[in-house]
Amino acid sequence: MSKHVIVGAGPVGSSVARLLAGQGESVRVVTRSGGGPEHPLIERVAADATDAARLTELTRGAAVLYNCANPKYTRWETLWPPLAAAMLTAAGEAGAVLAITGNLYGYGPVPGGRMTEHTPLAATGRKGRVRIRMWQDALASGVRTVEVRGSDYIGAGTASIFSAVLLPAIAKGRTAWAPVDVNAPHTFTYTGDMARALVTLAGDERAWGRAWHVPSPAAISVKDLASRYCALAGVKPVAVRSLPRFVMRAAGTVVPMARELAEMDYQFYAPFLMDSAETQQTFGLAATDLDVALREVADAAEATAARTM
16 A cells, blocks of 8 residues: 655645545645544644655655645745755655646746646746746656646635635625736636646656646636626625726735735736646546536535534
């Protein structure tokens, strides 16, 4: 029985752990708090994953080390380098495949907005450069590695424009003012699809040494996404309006999170389209229907509301 080590227990890390455990694989989840899904085949360990020696100890004998970490968004430049380096060391010492949960930041703004796995990594922003360096270091390390890139997440427990802006407005029946062009098409990736892609590609040597895109539903505008969710959840639709682009940029002069969001706002004020045809054709993976992801979000919202009543 293979052993899999997962760093991080957010929506993606937890989905990977449940998927592997459901397949009868032994899983070790490493987080600072020792959290993670409960399952007889899932061992939860409290550890600092930036401690290369400790992570190497925990990864010994593993077939795959999954990077599902999610450092504080406002501190990527300081938090990612030691964390990524520790995972490279641990995977190298164990002879394990390093499967990296990636995103589209490294591409930067792309004319027309359509990205394939062969789009150049040309980002000039701070967070984009962090992701480029992480991938370049992984490729240069000699470790068997694969990066699985997804777009903005949709699914229970995810942090995104959908969860941060749309859901609270829908819950209150108020207009949602979003820092986006509400009519621009945008790819959203279901966390369950990210987990399936990570597990599949980590175990297939054809995937190693390069990046792949997660099969994701067809792009949809934020306005249409809100309408679709409301219809599925059986709640009253709300108006969705665009905040002028300068608002977050102005707020960013004093609010750290607004500054980070403003740096990446090109993703939401123009079409943002992730092409995953190559992954689908090579590995036979397909995107989950968007309604499944939205139903998961609605069920989680209902459960949360019931607990607070």
